[in-house]
Amino acid sequence: MLFLNPWLLAGLGAVAVPIIIHLVRRQAAKPIEWGAMRFLFDTVAMRRRKMEWEDLLLMAARCLLLGLVALAIARPFVPPDSSVPWLFVLPAALVGIALLGGSFVLGGKAKWILRLSSAVLLLAAVGLILLERTLNLKRFEASGRRDVALVIDASSSMELSMDGKTVFTRAVEEAKQLVKEAPRGTAFLVVLGGPAPEAKTAAPLTHRADVLGVLDSLRPIGGTFRAHEALGVATLGLAEGTNASKEIVVFTDAQRTGWRFDNPNAWDGLGEAWKAMPSKPKLLLRDFGVSSSLRNVSIAGVETSRSIVGTDREVTLRVTVENTGTEAVTPGPVSLEIGGAKVGEKPVGLLVAGQKETVEFRHKFSQPGPQAVAARLDARDDLSADDKAERVIHVRGNLPVLLVDGNPAGSFFERAAGYSAFALAPSSNLRRGRTAGEGYLMDPEVVPAPELKEEDLEDRAVIVLADVPRLPERLASKIAAKIADGTGLLVIAGPRVEAAFYNQWTGGDGPLLPMPLGEIAVDAEGVSPSPATFLHEAVALFKDEKNSDLATAKVKQWHKTGEPTGGVQAAAFANGDPFLAAKNYGNGRTLLATCAFDARSGNLPALRGFVPLLHELVAWTAGRGAELNVDAAWSPSVALHGSSGGLTASYWPNREWKGKPKFVRTDPSIDFRWGDGKPDQRLPGDRFSIEWRGQLVAPATGEYELSAEVDDVLQLRLGDSQAFETGWGRKDLGKVMLEKGKPVPVQAKYYEEGGDAYVRLYWTPPGGSRQVIPAHAFRPEKPREAGEPMRVLDPTGLPRQAVLRPARVGRELAIDGAAVPGIYQLTPDEELQALLSLPAKATLPVAVLRDPGESHFEPRTPDDLALVRKHADLLQPASVGDMIGVLQGKGFGREIWKLLAVAGFILFLLESVLARWVSRNRRTAEDVRVDFGGDAVWGGRR
Structure with a gap:
């Protein structure tokens, strides 16, 4: 317990007033000798003890009353995190005061016992108060000049309306008042918190007009308040300040989201940063809380019924509406907008607190490409920021699928890929060896396995190997690289496949199959898929047996499997053997079916559920492409499926690698033949240069033989010492020792003088054949330069810039600035368009x-x-006044003077009643019977 007005504790001296009056009155009473008084001594002695107790109670009550008044005027308060219980300190002090006053009424030993007890209690109370001051009030001591970081929460929840103002508005107003009334010499840093906290001032500012101007310009961002990151930004900004004392004031609501309380290690790092500062900063948490009565209905999200959305059929768009408040609400209708145009509206019924409702819209997209979808809710509630949800849906015009047929003999439906191709696109053109034609989302092309060429693999979303026994090493390596780059792979393991080949098939991300293939199992009666095991997203649609007849399939032969190699079981047969297995591989996906999808393995292709099953498998394997829906962060980035490996390539419009590169990108490998053309429209046809930088990671330990084909000049450096250079033609560069998995820095520089232009870099692995060094063997370096910026309009209509730059895996599209939730409209350049x-x-x-x-x-x-x-030294001020008190070196906490005032009023009433009762008992007209040994005398009359 401490005091806001400690000097007014001098008022406790008033306790001496009733004591002095008592002493003066007692000394004023002079003894008068009167013979008849000896007859009254016996009666007075009987009442003396009672009178002393009455005087004791009156004196204690009067001293205690004055003590309560003095303490209340001094404004006692309980500071935050008090280490001394005030419920002990305050009673000890008051009882000590009461005993001290009462000791002057009693006599003999009792007087000294009361005084000793009073001294012990008063000294204990004073000692505890001084201890509290030492332990707690020093946190508020003024230390002259200081740097203060003002962290303003600008998240969506701060737009909640309370008492006619949003919480964000109140936070800014209190921050401005704090700046105005802070002591001289205080410098302020302003941090706007949100999904990506941003320091609005580079360093603490002492000019208050500038700080107030920054505060006036603040606007809510939306999204989540990343408090931990905001504190990190504030710490870095305070480090730029010149004052030794540091403080951080956070204006926020009661939200737990974004504070990373579930990651203590993150707070350990922040704590170490605070310890490293000249003085450990205090953390003031100004929490505005949340109203106990809240009306809020939000849109939780927008989802599609299929992972691949095309222009061939309708898709169901599901909008989830949730009541996140405390009151039942009947919101207005939900409307759906696509490309800014309203396409539908549906009502929502009464929602009680915590209830969710899903509203479904069916829509057929007419144009392929990314489409912005927005769901809006007429909620009429306390928080409007969550009445809208947006996402981008990549609509496909077609999905090119290559089916490699491992059993191409016989009629169309006797082949390994016949039923699968027809299920994807039921067009008679397929039976004639042509493409399905327009009007189909799935665009299959069937190629016999012996006729497969590298060109057939280009521009495919999914590659299906239908009972293909094995692949040439060159094609297998090419397919592995393409899967890692984002293409999907579906392996239909019929009876012709060679398990040894598939089990040894590896690429830059390890084995391609989710599970190794084993021996073939045969059951004349057949086994059926078990829908209860369809837990993977690729087949979750068929978990309910009412949706399909797959449970009635009879598969008579299938492959056993081994332990997963980074994959998971997607579905199983009724006997427990895997039916489907899935795996994420680099940027792509692989899926394994352990039985053939033709009549040789059973009746699966004849079932009604076979067609939707194959569509779902191919759709999942294809993936979603570039994910254009990203979480809020600083510089939101879209990962592009360019290359899972490769080298960072810088291109110059001169042959000397001089100046700033014209553009920078990730090239999957050094394998180019431009002829008389040019690498890019931004470069000349002759006299250009390229530099590739990154790391080379060998798949196996051993000696590798390097060679190149080049026109005009290629310079190659591996590590710090090995350098090679070659000119026109095909040249052997030499041999190098590489260790499996150990990155080796690589730098290659090429220039073209004129005429024909090409460059290819080869290696011959230990025990292998000569091949172009694949993309998965390279790792790009962190980009030094990004491409030319592209124009962007953010959700608030403000212009921004975006760049296409190399990333650790492939490329990424990065938008500058802090992320504001909503739709960003970007004008792509030619490279991004491609x-x-x-x-x-x-x-x-x-x-x-x-x-x-x-x-x-x-x-x-x-x-x-x-x-x-x-x-951190955490304080939780309840008002801007408390915060100002901290900056001024004063304490704050929960004041208890009202409690003392009420107690004093009650004691005043009790003292009045007690005094009246004592007065009546001692009135001078009281009759006393005295026995003089003869006739009785009453009141002096016979």
Whole structure:
């Protein structure tokens, strides 16, 4: 317990007033000798003890009353994290005061016992108060000049309306008041918190007008308040300040989301950063809380019924509406917009607290390409920021599928890929060896396995190996690289496949199959797939037996499998053997079916569920392409499926590698033949140069033989010492020793003087044949330069820039600045158009998603705050006045003067009643019977 007005404790001297009056009155009473008084001594002695107790109670009550008044005027308060219980200090002080006053009424030993007890209690109370001051109030001591970081939560939940103002508005207003009333010499740093916290001032500013101007310009960002990251930004900014004392003030609501309380290690790192500062900063958490009565209905998300959406049929769009408040609400209708145009509207019924409702819309997209979809809700609630959800759906015009037929003899439906091709696109053209034609999302092409060429693999979304026994090493390596780059692979393991080949088939991301193939099992009666095991997303649609007849299939021969090699079982037969297995491989996906999809293995192709099953398998294997829906972060980035490996390539329009590169990208390998052409429209046909940088990772330990084909000059350096250079023609460069999995820095420089232009870099692995060094053997270096910026409009309509740059895996499209949830409209350059197959002059929408957790208002717990206190001196001021008190070196806490005032008023009433009762008992007219040994005398009359 401490005091806001400690000097007013001098008022406790008023306790001496009733004591002095008592002493003066007692000394004023003069003894008068009167013979008749000896007859009254016996009666007075009988009442003396009672009178002393009455005087004791009156004196204690009067001293205690004055003590309560003095303490209340001094404004006692209980500071945060008080280590001394005020319920002990305050009673000890008051009882000590009461005993001290009462000791002047009693006599003899009792007087000294009361005084000793009073001294012990008063000294204990004073000692505890001084201890509290030492342990706690020093946290508020003024230390002259200081740097203060103002962290303003700008998340979606801060737009909640309370008492006619949003929480964000109140936070800014209090921050401005704090700046205005802070002591001289205080410098302020402003950090706007959100999904990507941003320092609005590079360093703490002492000019208050500048700080107030920054605060006036702040606007809510939306998304989640990444508090831990915001504190990190504030710490870095405070380190730029010149003052030794540091403090961080966080203006936020009660949201737990975004604080990373589930990751204590992250707080350990922040705590170490605070310890390294000249003085460990105090953390003031100004929590505005949440109203106990909350009306809020939010849109939790928008999902599609299929992973691959095409223009060939309708798709179901599911909008989830949730009541995250405390009251039942009947919101208005949900509307669906596609490309900014409203396409539908549906009502939502009454939603009680915690209830979810799914509204479905069916829509057929007419144009391929990325489409911006937005769901809006007329909620009429306290928080409007979550009444909208947006996402981008990549609509496919067609999905090119290559089916490699491992049993091409016989009629169309006797072949290994016949039923699968017809299931994907039931067109008679397929039976004539042609493509299916327009109107089909799935665009299959069947190629007999013996006729497969490298050119057939280009521009395929999915490659299906239907009972293919084995592949040439060159094609197997090419397919592995393409799968790692984002192409899908579906292996249908019929009776002709050679398990040894598939089990040894590896690429840059390890074995391609999710599970190794074993021996063939045969059952004349056949086994059936078990829908209860269809837990993988590729087949989850068929888990309910009402949706398909797959449970009635009879498969008479299938492959046993071994332990998974990085994959998972997607479905099983009724006997427990795997039916399907899946695996993510680099940027792509692989899927294994352990039986053939033709009549040789059973009746599976004859079932009604076979067609949708094959569509779902191919759709999952194809993946979603570039994910244009990203989480909110600083510089939101879209990962592009270019190459899972490769080298960072810089291109110059001169032959000397001089100046700034014209552009930078990731090339999967050094394998180019431009002829008389040029690598890019931005380069000349002659006199250009290229530099490739990155790392070379060997798949096996041993001696590798390097060679090259080049026109005009190639310079190659491996590690720090091995350098090679070759000119026109095919040349052997030499041999190098490489260790499996150990990265070796690689740098290759090429220039073209004129005429024909080509460059290819080969290696011959130990025990292998000569081949172009594949993409999965390279790792690009961190880019030094990005490409030319592209124009972007963010959800608020403000212009930004985006660049296409190399990443650790492939390339990425990075948008500068902090992420504001919503749709970003980007104007792509030619390279991005080619990567995503965008039509000319089309804009690319990118959606930054809002975190649905912002609508649930999960509060912080005492355990959460205890984690923060382990690393920081945490204070929780309840008002801007408390914060100003901290900056001025004063304490703050829960004041208890009202409690003392009420106690004093009650004691005043009790003292009045007690005094009146004592007065009546001692009135001078009281009759006393005295026995003089003869006739009785009453009141002096016979």
